[in-house]
Amino acid sequence: MNSQVVFLESLFLLVSAAVAAFALSHKSQVSDKAMSYLLCAIASFAIAVSFLGGGQIVSYETSAPLMLGVFPLTFLLDGLSRFFVAILSAILFAIGLFSPGYLSHLKGKISGGQYWIAFFLLALSMFGVVLSADAITFIVMWEIMSLSSAALVASDHTHQSVQKAALIYLGATRTASGLLCGGFLWMHSLTGSWNFASWNFAQPHAIFPALLILLGFCIKAGVWPFHIWLPYTYPAAPATVSAAMSGFLVKLPIYGLIRILIQGGLSSPEIINLMFVLGAISSFWGVLFALVQNDLKRLLAYSSIENIGLILLSLAISLKARAANLPLIADVAMVAAIFHCLNHGAIKSLLFLSAGAVDAMAHSRDLHRLGGLAKRMPWTMACFFIGAFSICSIPPMNGFASKWLLYQSLFKSTLLFGSYLDRGLFLTAICLLSAVGALAIAVFVKAMGVVFLGMSRSHAAEHAVEASPGMLCAQVLLAACCAGLGVFAPNLVSQITKIASSSTRPITTAPIDFALPIPLLAGTLFATGLVIYVVFLQSSKVRTFKTWDCGFGPLTPKTQASSDSFAQPLARIFRPFLKYETNATISGRDRRHFPEQINVEVKIVSILESRVYLPCLAVISYLARGLAKLQAGSIHLYLVYVCSTLIILLALGTIL
């Protein structure tokens, strides 16, 4: 069968499945189960499509009725888009499994019909963005994606926090789309084509459109300093939506960067250095702020900022190496970036789904109200732990494999780059990354410990039960992905190299030496652990007693370290960045020895938000108030506007 026909059919099927979903979900009573299984079916179909055709490059152009005005929609399925389609479908499949159980806990809060319409639109448009081959198709799909995800964020719109989050998110996406449109138009005027394949960013005039496109993508990806929408958006959205957004939506700007800028031959050192610096700062900033969060999903959101920073950093190294004519390093860094997209997609969707399960079962995401879920939700705990280990990039998990490649590219760059300035830069990046790694461990040990271990801090957490089988299936599937991708990383890397080398223009034939015997190490570790357990602990006599209380009587959940107190020593070190303050007031008659009341308040001020964004917004809204006078509600005035616009345009037309 002709591969083009297969592609056409698959596209058609995808669209018709989504349309069928709309038709079904438009009824007021929607079965979440039916919708979820439909999502699973679409996802598995997309997986099949992405592996069909054996790596052939397929392109497709819509014919007359499906044109946008005079321009056909063009699509391209090559190695890179196949890879991203596979990631997206796997995540959607897991979300489909998770949805029925999870949404039953949100009954009455979100309207099923509206939710599912937006979700299918989001899924479809994300496929569309990945497959689009020209700027017009890209921007159309991008807009559908942005708006449908904004609608999903606002699912539970009766809460004020959700309204605020949706508004901030909308603001971020509008700015991003504006910048992207500007960049695309500029490139069109330079090259006379909408097709990505004919855009060349190596020419001298292309630096400004490249900058616009980069900024647009950075805003959408949540790179520092444009990251402020993420920590509002993810906690407000349902877990399924935040899993899709964090797992895949924020990778799309990265995909766009690879597809448009990197394959377009971007070589300006200013932009590459900008990417390098933004990536490095985001990775540090994200993990530092994740440390002091007390909302589980907010913490995960900040961790996403960190990981996007790592991916951007890898891309920048790849570009630097390409410019310095070191193709092997360029390939290693590119593989690190693409592999980390896959890994972070699996890890973050797993963590968000687990957080959703905790939220649904223990009725809170606040770390001060959780704890002790290990005995009540052991499976969720196991999955969350695997995800947390992976995101701390601990071997043998998948997060380590991609982070190792990033380290290798930095290490080799320090060895091989000519200029001392570059070497110093790479060495600093290695140092920064190791600090980021250690901070990530602090963040996720805090999350694991405070949510699952110790005593329950609230009544709801004490009476939580394990999540439904469907919710567990989704998590187990993703957890297996995390472990499997880590152990079989050597095999995967050779596959991803093929994709990556097509993205870094000077194609190398030398395969990347992924010199880590991870299966052997994982096997040894497991075997040693098993032997130690069987020999020493299994036959040991165990007496159950209470935790040591210094003889002061029973411990209460409040005597445990809280999320704040766990993070305090680290937060103290980074006070200048965090604006971290603790206020403790102890009151009572003899307050030193017999305090009656202790109040501790932790305050963190985000400098960026309070000093930069809010003043900017104030200026904009002040100007907007001035503009509002134009809209006087008088039809005469409007007619004057129309008339004067017409005259000005005519005058311009005759002059120019």
Added chain:
Amino acid sequence: MNDISTHVLRSCSHWILFVSSIVILPPVCLTLIRKTKARLQSRVGPPLLQPFYDLIKLYRKSETVSSTMSGVFRLASVAGLATIILLAWLTPWLSYKPWSPSADLFLIIYLFALARVFSLLGALDSGSAFGAFGASREVTLGLLVEPALMLGLVALGLFCGSSDLRMIFSYPHAIGVGAAAVTGAASGAGAAGIWLLVGIAILLASLIELSRMPVDDPTTHLELTMVHEAMVLEASGRNLALIEFAHALRMSIFFGLSAQCFVHALASVCHINTLTQGILSVVGICGIAIFVGVLESLAVKLQWRKVPEFVAYVVSMSLLAAFVAAGSGGIKL
């Protein structure tokens, strides 16, 4: 045929030597530190094999587990010990070693992180404030020490042109031949300088990593002020034996790495044969243990807030080594 049999014999003897070092050296390190401190305080000190007796005593005792705990607590100590044993196999902390797969320096650093995560989880599972505060301090120390350790090893990696620790810690057979010659880096003395700097950095880093003086005093009686002891407060019986042994083994790995750096510094200025290398690596570990004992008798514990300043010394040591190594030429292609 003769070749094969000598090869088998040699690898067998390597394994036996190595396994006996893993079992014997950690408790000996502990004893040496205690004995030195005792001697400096005019006491006799414990017998040489006291840590062994302690471990055997703990093995015979029954365990007490808190009712708050989940299974994580006991599994964490098992997994922690398994990770440290894996690290002992991979890390070149002795000059004699059986066959091992490639030990990438980034992998080693992150495996140490894995061992740390297990001990942290075990500490948090008890629901006691002691464990949690110990864990909180341990992650703080981890953050401070990890960049220093990583930079130190990266400096050596840059100097030798490889990130594989097996390649880095392979003795040059004569001055200027081997790894240093590849980089075209410097004279023997220059190489010795880098090795010495990194050796000191690793030694200081290990004091922090192992929560010893001047960062933490492992012999006080107030666990609330401590790091490692606070974390293991709830452990008992065989579980505690596993944790204590893992900690001692981790100590000898760190001391061994540092000692290897010093031996390499020596080897880059004069020729040392294999037997001497082996003896020196054991003597080096013992020597460092005695040095730590002396240090613990003389130094006072730093105030917790002053610890970052101490770490600054370690980081600057590694930074110096790393910038010298990065600036010294790199590989000429």
